[in-house]
Amino acid sequence: MNTESNETRAKKFGMVIDLDKCTGCGSCMVACSAENNIPVRKDESDKLLSITWIRVYRITNGKDFPDTEICYFPRPCQHCGGKHDDGHSPCVSVCPATATDYDHSTGIVSQIYTRCFGCRYCMAACPYHARYFNWWDPVWPAKLEESLSPDVSPRMRGVVEKCSFCFHRYQLARDKAYQEERDVEEMEYQTACTQACPSGAITFGDLNNPDHAVYTLKKDKRAFRLLERLHTNPKVYYLSEREWVRRAGDNYLSNEEPTGAPGAYELKGKGGH
Amino acid sequence: MKINRRHFLALGMGATAGTLLSPLPWKLTDDASIWTQNWAWTPVPETGEYLYTGGACTLCPGGCNLAVRKVGERVVKIEGQADSPVNTGDLCGVGLSAAQLLYGPSRIEGPMAREGKRGEGKWKRLTWEEAEAQLAKKLNSLSDGKGVAALSAFRSGSVSALIQRLLDTLGSDRFLTLPSLHDSLEQAMALTMGRAPGEGVGFDTENTDLILSLGSSVAEGWGSPVRMVKAAGAKKMIQVEPYLSTTASMADMWVPAKPGTEGVFALSVAAAMVQEKLYDHIFVSTATEGFPAFSAWLLENYTPKKAEAVTGVPPAMVKKVAVAFAGARRPVALCGRGKGETPVSLAEALAVFALNALKGSVQRDGGLVKVGALPYAVAVAESEAMGEKLATLTEKGKTELLLDWGTNPFYTLATSKKAAEALASIGTIVSFSPYMDETAAMADLILPDHTHLEKMQDVPVRAGLERSTVTLTQAAIAPVMDTKHTGEVLISVGAQLDGGRDAFSWDDYESYLEESCGEMWESLSENGLWQGDIAWKKGLERILGTSQRFTFVIPEGPVALPAEGSASSHPLTLVPSWSLRISSGAVADAPFTMKTIEDRVLTEGVSHVELHPSTARKAGLAQGDTATLATPFGSAKVRVTLFEGVMPGVVALAAGLGHTAFDGFIGGKGTSYTALSGTMVDSATGFNCTWGARASLAKG
Secondary structure, eight states, rough: OOOOOOOSSSOOOOEEEEEETTTOOHHHHHHHHHHOHHHHHHHOOOOOTTOOOSSSEEEEEOOOTOOOEEEOOOOOOOOOTTSSSSSHHHHHHOOTTTTTTBBBTTTOOOOOOOOOOOOOOHHHHHTTTEEOOOOOOOOOOTGGGOOOOSSOOOOOOOEEEEESHHHHHHHHHHHHHHHSSSSOOGGSOOOOHHHHHHOOEEEEEEEEEEHHHHHTTSTTTEEOOTTTTGOOOOOOEOOOOOOOHHTTTTOOOTTTOOOOTTTTOOOOOSSOO | OOHHHHHHHHHHHHHHHHHHOOOOOHHHHHHHHHHEEEEEEETOOOOOOOOEEEOOOOOSSOEEEEEEEEEEEEEEEEEEEEOOOTTOOOHHHHHHHHHHHHTTTTTTOOOEEEEETTSOOOOOOOEEEHHHHHHHHHHHHHHHHHGGEEHHHHHHEEEEEHHHHHHHHHTTOOEEEEEOHHHHHHHHHHHHOOTTTTTEEEOOOOOOOOOEEEETTTTTTTSHHHHHHHHHHHHHEEOOOOOOOOHHHHHHHHOOOOOTTTHHHHHHHHHHHHHHTSSSSSHHHHHEEHHHHHHHHHHOOOOOOHHHHOOOOHHHHHHHHHHHHHHSSEEEEEEEETTTSSOOOOHHHHHHHHHHEEEEEESTSEEEEOOOOOOOOSOOOOTHHHHHHHHTTTTTOSSSEEEEEOOOHHTTTTTHHHHHHHHHSSSEEEEEOOOOOHHTTTTTTEEEOOOSOOOEEEEOOOSSOOOOOOEEEOOSSSSSSOOOHHHHOOOOOOOOHHTTTTTTOOHHHHHHHHHGGGGHHHHHHHHHHHEOOGGGHHHHHHHSSOOOEEEOOOSSSSSSOOSSTTTOOOOEEEEEETTTTTTSSSOOOOOHHHHHTTTEETTTTTEEEEEHHHHHHHHHTTTTOEEEEEETTTTEEEEEOOTTTOOOEEEOOOOOOOOOOSSSTTTTTTHHHHHOOOOBBBTTTTOOOOEEEEEEEEOO
């Protein structure tokens, strides 16, 4: 039995995204870019080079007119916990420079730019395409450098970057809470994308804390995670009423049946390793 | 000793083990990271405490309140104001990226006069005194004031009142704004419910339980975007349009009616409600006039069966919609295709009013409501015959001088090659834009305004909110460029006009602003927002539910406007697709918003058109092909994207791209839908109500 109090127990920050509410408006992408000093390029339509820590994908159910449906998939870094949720995330496992690491006290997968030397193993290892490489030094045209936030270091050529769950916001909230000798409140630490989402599709909080909204939401019977059977144990959950959307989350073959079990939505039988 | 293979291997293994045990690999990795990163030009942003100031967004008509985050004297982020009744802490991507517009390469440095040919991009920097004197001299030298037209970003408000006053002094009545859905709605309201000057039309979507949207992009920026996105995620919706938009996909029911026939569909639903006696008998019998004639007209012309020939929607589906609409407790029908930036025909607006009235959804919670006039002390007089006057702008030789304050007509009104040429032939073009937009690029004189983050100014909101609303922009920081508030410029130039000294007697804009806002000023200056009473909740109306009389009006003009051109030369139909990621108004996207545009919409500076696989097959096109899209009004190179959600025979093109001015991050990307869309004039109002155009698509 878990006898630890919320104050002392390790946190596990995570996100629940309601795909039935998401309108694909892109506010999360812009809010993230502004919050985290994401570099801009003249041609952002080349998605191999365009950097978006959270990217909103669009999928369709593949049916013909007029039975077609679309769904948007916002994809931040999934902050994988690895097979037994012990920090062996795909990227952390392969980084030779310890530039990306798993923080056991928050569950956040970090990225330390000054340690990264750009081997890009992590990019190859990440099954979610959540990592981006800086092929050039960022150029901030005109006076755009003025709009850079001091809380996130601008990256340089030759390093990989990715979503940090706005870790700097946690640092600010934690420092304040520490001074006031209390724990960080749920609403004190929210990511920029969660804050910006107009339709309220994104919920963020501590997955271990029963008082946080995400704790209940992740157990919703509509909940699933991306590529569940890789056993990456992501901390981003998705919700959808639509069966075809849930199926799309895990590349099921047409003859496979996903289980309807609550929460994990894991395939029975063989899978993963 | 002979060296054999074994020795060689042992040596190799020894060397490997030795290297790994030595600090060499770690030293090398460390050095590698240092070598690849340590560049002097990697910026180190200055640190400091956060400071938030309030504000308001003017990048679309939505009227969202802002919380501007500053560090020192720098704006680092824009967020939505948490306690705003309009956007409750959230904001769209365009509004969020305004800091990039503020500091971006599209900003105009200061007042400038054209040197060289029009549109060549050669400028002479002026001082503000010189620039204002030049404008005053030009205006004073005009033989006839009637040749002067002015386009304003807002229909009312302090600056608009100054622009109108300037025109009055010159003897011109051509005070214009960009046409929108609300121009049609207000005229329909005048006919059905009566309307005092300044009154507007709102939709109480917060309290509705079913939205029947006739082509409106509820989830993609219709009305006040944040408010409507919330509604799209929370309310039941029925969406009528030929393209599977996000709204259509989120809706509980998608009715793919043929392009441009949404109004006819609305009438067929109304006819079905009458036929099946599904309408609100109590409301119709006690509060309305003209129902017998109107219902007879409906049943004669718009029964679901008859309408099917126009809309392509089977009668069973019409009945299903009628039953759902009539069965909901507080449903509301919306109209205005896309973001509502284009008017609908008066007949179509009347159809939607009638549909709401049949269910009693007027002047009550969750319905179509009357929005009170804004109590400005210095008010703007409403322009008569705005439609015709706007059309005059795109006729050659009718305009001697054009003033543009935030409407960018070279992008927003240039609906064909001909229209663009007519605009370019205007004698003198004066732009007040803070950004190098298409109009500023073609201007003779630029007197750049501050952006909405650098000035204090009232923002009258005309976006279908349920109550009258004005927000206030605030100066988060000192102007970044050598810009000047257009209100200030107008007061100074106005006073220099012959006979203008008395009309423009204010000391400065700020004191004028306070006077102009009248009774609203206290709330505006304190809260950054003023809201009027909810009209239908006052007095008797609150007790009786509604005291509103409604007249059913049989429209005279056509409900669905036909597209120009022949089916043989242009066999397809072009319609726009809308997205909150692409600003389709006067101001274009910022670099951050460009990031969000999908690569199925734009790649390598070329717009994609979406079409059904069967349409593509017929035209001999495949996914990714380059093609020429032509309408009777222009043509463009595009790329083909196949999408099953487009009605066969229809081509969808994302609206809001194809800017030619601005900077390298925004300009020269894709094709402007507007430039291909042409004109469809509604004879009742004179407005261009274009919903699309006939089109052809050929490989290459």
